[in-house]
Structures are given as C-alpha cells and as structure tokens.
Amino acid sequence: MRLTGTSALVTGGASGLGLATARRLAEAGSAVTIIDLPASAGAETAAELGGSFAPADVTDPDQVAAAVAQAAASGPLRVVVNCAGIAPPAKVLDREGHPAVLADFERVVRVNLVGTFNVISQASAVMARTEPDADSGDRGVIVNTASVAAFDGQVGQPAYSASKGGVHAMTLPIARELARYAIRVLTIAPGIMETPMLAGLPQAAQDSLGQQVPYPGRLGRPDEYARLVLSIVENGYLNGETIRLDGAIRMAPR
16 A cells, blocks of 8 residues: 555654654655644654644544544545553552552553544544545555553553453454455554663663563564554555564563
C-alpha cells in the first residue's frame, strides 16, 4: 500500500515505540497525527515530523473521534498504530496479604485494552468510508501493541498481562469483522524494549534484562518495532495475527 499522500494516526506517539513508528511513517510519506496526553512532547514531536498533534485520552470517545477527524483532514487515513499504554506493577495481594486496590487493576485494563478498542472503533468508522488504495485495494491497516506479557506474564503483572492478552484476543475477531471493508488488523507483541518504561532502571539492570534474550542478547530497539509496522503495511496478506517481536525470549515467573 502506498503511503505517500496518505495520513496516519499513532497513539502514544510522543515517545518510545510510538515515536519511532511516527518517524518511520513520516519518512514513508504519511502525514502523521500523534495522539498523546496534553503534558507530553507530542506538539514538539509532531512539528519535527511535519505532522499534527491531537492531545487526547485514548479512553475518551469524543476526544479520539476529534483526533481521527484531524488525521483524516490531512489525507485518506490508511494507517492507525496503537502504542499508548501504561504498565504499573500490581499484585493480587500486597506484602501484608491485603487485597489489591481494584481501581488500580481497572485503570490498566481501561487504558491498554479499552483505549485500544476505542481507537480501533473510531478510526475504522472513518476508514470504512474511504476509497480503497488503487494499488493494494486496502482501505487501511490497524496495528495494535500487545506484549509478550500476554503469554508469559510475570509476578506483579496480572493487570498488564490481562490488558495485553485482551488486545491479542480481540485481534482476530476484529480482523474478521473489518475484512468486509478491506481493513486489515494486526497486533505486535514486543518483548523487552528500550522504551521510557525501562529507562528509569539502572544500566546494570537493563543489561541483565537484555542478557535474558536468547538472540540477540540485548533489549529490542523502538525502530525495530517501527520497521515491523512498515512491513505489515506493505505485506497485504498479513491479517488477523499477533506477531511476537522478542528475540525468542520466554519470560520467567519473576
């Protein structure tokens, strides 16, 4: 699918995987709209890429609808990438054996899973009314972000694993539903990546995590995620699948 003259929407596009993806899509010829929180560096990033910034909460239907309309005003909306997410640790029981705060669990699921669904729903409504790409026949491609935690969740990750497992689980049914509109839907499940979520760890801890990866023995790079997004966009026979991007790691319990 040709990206020149199209528009793309990237949530969480001010940092990490989203930022790397926004850069790659802009280089490929898309006008990129970044969705991120108002306090993020989204405005500066969008200006650098020649795109636009839509400050929004991905769980808010009205804010996301406005962001989708903003993106579509720059050209036919062909690509949507869901990278917005949070990953606070939360056990079932605290150190004293008390139950977890339910609101903490709900917040992670709401942002990571409900937010992803909200963006898919709002964006696909616009994509479905867009003329198909003349070369590929695609109206659009939606790429979601799960995690290897969806399959190999560690202690302290029940909320995160549940949210990312949900993103994986809804990929196929949504792809099947949107097939009638020529919209492809896929998910990437990254392993341990060099993102702001890990940047706060000491270098020794980051190196230790990287050494757990069978090959290559390092953390994944955001641009490797971004290049996989472009490969998905370009390969029209990819649909309804979750692709692990993890160097063959299988996470230990802790």
